[in-house]
Every structure is written in C-alpha cells, then in structure tokens.
C-alpha cells in the first residue's frame with residue numbers, strides 16, 4: 129500500500145513563503161522542494177512533493193519571483209487552445225536572467241492539462257522573495 133500523501137496547495141504556498149523569508153533566495157527547484165518538504169514533514173511525515181509541483185505553486189505566489197536560467201533562447205511552440213478540451217489556455221511565465229518574460233509552460237483553465245518546457249529542455253530555476 130502506498131501511504132504517501134500530497135500536501136494541499138495552500139500548505140505548500142505557506143511553506144514556500146516561510147523558506148524564502150528565511151533564505152531570500154533558493155537556487156534550484158530541487159533545493160526548494162527539499163526545504164519545503166522538510167517543513168511540511170514536521171506536520172505530516174508521509175507528505176511527498178515533487179520539484180515541478182513546488183515550482184508551479186511558487187509561480188502562483190505574488191511575493192515570489194521565479195527566474196528561469198536557460199542555456200539557449202527558448203522558443204516554445206505557441207498554443208492558443210487546450211489540446212485536450214479546447215478551452216482557454218494560460219501561459220506559465222517566468223523571467224529569465226535578463227529580466228525578460230518567457231513562457232515556461234501552459235496550463236488549461238478547465239481540465240488538468242499542463243505542459244512544461246522542461247520536457248524539452250533542461251532549465252534551472254531561481255526563487256527570490258520580492259521586495260514589497
């Protein structure tokens with residue numbers, strides 16, 4: 129039996145903020161995931177968290193800035209509609225090191241469809257606390 133648990137999104141958000149408030153900067157999604165998971169495990173030992181999920185949730189937090197570090201310039205194929213259900217699609221964006229906004233994936237507003245640029249290209253993410 130699999131007794132691993134998925135932490136709810138708002139718990140992960142809270143933990144991400146807590147981590148970044150103490151560190152100000154985390155240099156990779158793997159590191160962020162392990163720091164966040166360490167916090168969450170204090171509450172529930174069987175929680176599990178993937179680096180990709182941590183990054184996606186971090187992108188939704190206004191106080192956090194996500195920067196994408198890439199070796200090449202990214203040209204992601206532009207899509208206008210969800211390939212599964214044809215609903216409106218949302219771009220997931222991050223800034224690169226030159227502060228230019230780049231699309232790092234897509235998410236459907238209706239169904240669970242998500243696409244991630246990492247499937248095509250290795251990327252490194254940096255997470256920063258914004259000065260607010």
Ligand SMILES: [Zn+2]
Pocket residue numbers: 210211212213214215236237238239240241
């Ligand atoms: Zn869809």
